[in-house]
Amino acid sequence: MIRCLIAVMAVTFAWALPALAVDFDHAEHLTTIEGTDCATCHVEGAQSIVPETTACLQCHDQDFVDTVKMPGLKTHGPVWALNHRPFAKGNTYDCAACHQQSYCMDCHTAGFADEMGDFGNNMINVHRSDFHVTHPIAARTDQQLCSSCHEPNYCSDCHNQFAPADLALDSHRRGWTDGTLDGMHANYTEEQCITCHTSDSVIPSTTGWSHSHAREARKNLATCQACHPQGDICLKCHSATSGLRVNPHPADWSDIDGRLKRASDGKTCRKCH
Amino acid sequence: MKIWQRLTVCTALLLLALGPACNVLAASISGRSSTEIEWYDDAEGDTAMPAYQYLMLNVRDIDGDGLDFRGYGRLADDFKDEVDIESRLYYAYFEKKDLIEGLNLKFGRQFISTTAGASMMDGLYLDYDNLGPLKLALFGGGDVAYYSGYSADDLMFGGELSGRFFDSLDLGLSYVQKWDNGDLAKELFGLDVDYDFRNVLNLYSEVQFDYLSNSVSYFLGGAKYRPNDKWGLRAEYLYSLPVFSATSIYSVFAVNEYEEVMAELTYRIAVGLHTFARYTREIYPEFADADVFEAGIEKIRTRNFSGYLTGVVREDGDGQDLMGFKARAAYLFNSYVQAGVGLEVDVLDRRIDDEDDETTSSRYWADVTGYITKKINVQAKIERVESDLWDYYNRGRVRLNILF
Numbered sequence: 218m219i220r221c222l223i224a225v226m227a228v229t230f231a232w233a234l235p236a237l238a239v240d241f242d243h244a245e246h247l248t249t250i251e252g253t254d255c256a257t258c259h260v261e262g263a264q265s266i267v268p269e270t271t272a273c274l275q276c277h278d279q280d281f282v283d284t285v286k287m288p289g290l291k292t293h294g295p296v297w298a299l300n301h302r303p304f305a306k307g308n309t310y311d312c313a314a315c316h317q318q319s320y321c322m323d324c325h326t327a328g329f330a331d332e333m334g335d336f337g338n339n340m341i342n343v344h345r346s347d348f349h350v351t352h353p354i355a356a357r358t359d360q361q362l363c364s365s366c367h368e369p370n371y372c373s374d375c376h377n378q379f380a381p382a383d384l385a386l387d388s389h390r391r392g393w394t395d396g397t398l399d400g401m402h403a404n405y406t407e408e409q410c411i412t413c414h415t416s417d418s419v420i421p422s423t424t425g426w427s428h429s430h431a432r433e434a435r436k437n438l439a440t441c442q443a444c445h446p447q448g449d450i451c452l453k454c455h456s457a458t459s460g461l462r463v464n465p466h467p468a469d470w471s472d473i474d475g476r477l478k479r480a481s482d483g484k485t486c487r488k489c490h
Numbered sequence: 491m492k493i494w495q496r497l498t499v500c501t502a503l504l505l506l507a508l509g510p511a512c513n514v515l516a517a518s519i520s521g522r523s524s525t526e527i528e529w530y531d532d533a534e535g536d537t538a539m540p541a542y543q544y545l546m547l548n549v550r551d552i553d554g555d556g557l558d559f560r561g562y563g564r565l566a567d568d569f570k571d572e573v574d575i576e577s578r579l580y581y582a583y584f585e586k587k588d589l590i591e592g593l594n595l596k597f598g599r600q601f602i603s604t605t606a607g608a609s610m611m612d613g614l615y616l617d618y619d620n621l622g623p624l625k626l627a628l629f630g631g632g633d634v635a636y637y638s639g640y641s642a643d644d645l646m647f648g649g650e651l652s653g654r655f656f657d658s659l660d661l662g663l664s665y666v667q668k669w670d671n672g673d674l675a676k677e678l679f680g681l682d683v684d685y686d687f688r689n690v691l692n693l694y695s696e697v698q699f700d701y702l703s704n705s706v707s708y709f710l711g712g713a714k715y716r717p718n719d720k721w722g723l724r725a726e727y728l729y730s731l732p733v734f735s736a737t738s739i740y741s742v743f744a745v746n747e748y749e750e751v752m753a754e755l756t757y758r759i760a761v762g763l764h765t766f767a768r769y770t771r772e773i774y775p776e777f778a779d780a781d782v783f784e785a786g787i788e789k790i791r792t793r794n795f796s797g798y799l800t801g802v803v804r805e806d807g808d809g810q811d812l813m814g815f816k817a818r819a820a821y822l823f824n825s826y827v828q829a830g831v832g833l834e835v836d837v838l839d840r841r842i843d844d845e846d847d848e849t850t851s852s853r854y855w856a857d858v859t860g861y862i863t864k865k866i867n868v869q870a871k872i873e874r875v876e877s878d879l880w881d882y883y884n885r886g887r888v889r890l891n892i893l894f
Binding site: 294295296300302303304305306307308309317318319321322325326336340341345346347349350351353354357358359360361365432434435436437438439441442447448451452455465466467468469470472473474476477479480481482484485486488489 | 546548560562578580581600601603604605608625650652654660662673674675677680682683684686694695696701702703704705707708710712722724726728730732733734736737738739740741742743744745746748750754756764765766768772774775776777784786788798800802804810812814816818830834835836838840849851852853857859869871875876877879887
């Protein structure tokens with residue numbers, strides 16, 4: 218079978234010599250060896266994506282191989298790791314022609330991105346040198362990028378171990394304490410609590426917590442969910458029946474509440490109402 | 491018997507059992523087995539030593555009529571019982587092409603990816619490509635995207651209608667519905683468009699519409715100009731809005747969109763030698779925008795040397811600037827040994843107690859791959875991560891890969 222295939226390829230390639238002598242045409246090769254495994258040229262376990270010359274010599278002689286120019290791939294450029302999404306999701310390119318699903322799963326799983334990938338790391342990836350330090354930047358940009366690999370509670374694996382004051386969130390730094398009268402509250406007595414905490418809330422009326430936490434939440438609500446997965450702490454103020462009864466809904470809420478209510482059969486609504 | 495011995499024995503038995511069975515069935519087997527041991531210090535400073543046994547298995551033509559099986563998973567455990575390392579089944583499905591003319595089938599755990607949504611799904615995927623220029627795919631089953639909370643009521647259904655028109659216009663319309671413990675959690679529509687003009691100009695776009703919140707949750711529009719094999723210019727606009735499950739209280743909260751404008755230039759100096767420069771403007775409605783500049787050069791190994799050098803500068807009006815670079819060099823000494831070293835350094839401005847703090851982080855590593863045969867190789871890597879924020883931790887890995 219292999220000999221027949223090689224013979225067919227040799228005849229076909231010989232016929233196509235004039236075209237090939239200019240530039241290697243991958244699409245043309247795929248046409249002539251249609252149905253054949255990619256590993257015919259890109260042998261499994263190869264040390265480079267460029268096939269070894271021996272693969273070419275199955276059908277061509279050395280003199281011809283020496284004249285062939287190998288153009289760069291149209292798709293896989295140096296920043297492919299960052300811009301492949303629309304092509305992987307769309308139908309223009311058939312990723313499965315060359316890659317198995319394992320190729321996707323090597324990166325698109327929660328965990329260290331190189332756990333089964335290249336030991337040399339990628340030239341471009343989302344995770345920089347010590348992602349423990351730099352990840353807030355990535356987490357505040359395209360949140361759908363994070364969720365393509367990580368489930369929401371992945372964040373809480375680490376964040377649960379931090380006190381709010383250790384997080385780089387303005388709102389938490391300004392308004393949150395551990396409930397004792399130490400630190401910034403050391404000069405106050407319990408009788409004075411009501412002076413600032415006017416509404417039986419932990420939130421003092423004298424700080425900008427209310428405004429700043431709202432901005433942060435709208436910027437990246439997934440960050441809030443990482444530490445408060447059920448949102449119970451939000452409901453202390455944002456409930457319709459208790460607390461400060463602050464409305465958390467977006468401005469166009471009346472346009473969308475019906476669909477959300479029907480989807481959860483009203484269960485989500487009943488958490489507050 | 492220790493866990494690694496059990497893993498090895500199980501894998502060997504599996505391979506031994508499948509070998510004769512598939513010979514009888516005239517099927518062919520290929521895949522990869524990777525046995526890996528890793529060690530590192532966790533956040534508490536305790537040393538974890540997880541071991542993994544990965545297996546990627548392809549069994550082709552099981553029934554002599556084109557029925558294939560594809561599987562990929564791992565067994566995992568931590569020798570030190572310090573971290574919770576999970577065994578995983580990434581995918582395991584049977585695939586049959588041309589069940590009837592034009593109808594292809596995949597059954598089992600598989601990765602589904604559409605513009606409307608993606609999932610790791612336990613279920614059935616059918617696609618029919620005998621509708622003229624159109625192709626129809628339908629899929630449904632258990633939604634395993636969230637391993638920790640996966641239950642029988644976590645389902646997903648969907649479909650995709652796609653086609654190619656006028657030789658170079660590709661259109662795809664997709665729909666995904668996800669269920670969380672019996673309640674409808676997400677309902678998303680996706681549209682992707684790709685137009686190629688004479689192999690020089692590529693226009694592409696994808697839109698995701700969140701039906702339950704009645705809003706566009708994702709939009710990407712881009713153009714790629716590639717006048718010849720050397721030059722490439724790309725420009726993109728991105729709009730993104732997070733999508734929360736309708737069963738979560740977070741679905742009723744107001745959120746802001748995120749926008750991004752990007753331009754990128756690539757140039758191929760020679761075969762396997764590429765450079766790029768990239769500019770991104772991150773746009774936030776209530777915070778200062780950020781400018782991100784990146785540039786780099788990469789040598790893909792075509793002979794002995796491979797490596798890259800890339801840098802990034804991020805300027806943020808709110809005080810989260812980032813400067814960093816990343817470099818790697820590897821050399822294939824002969825057909826048996828490749829060794830490499832790498833270094834990453836980042837300096838991040840963080841706002842601590844109303845003052846800016848420059849936190850320097852670095853990661854450097856050395857790795858070596860020994861090719862025992864063309865089918866068997868051993869890889870080892872040791873890295874050290876340092877940070878101003880704490881001190882450092884070391885991390886090491888050894889992996890035996892067997893291709894079969």
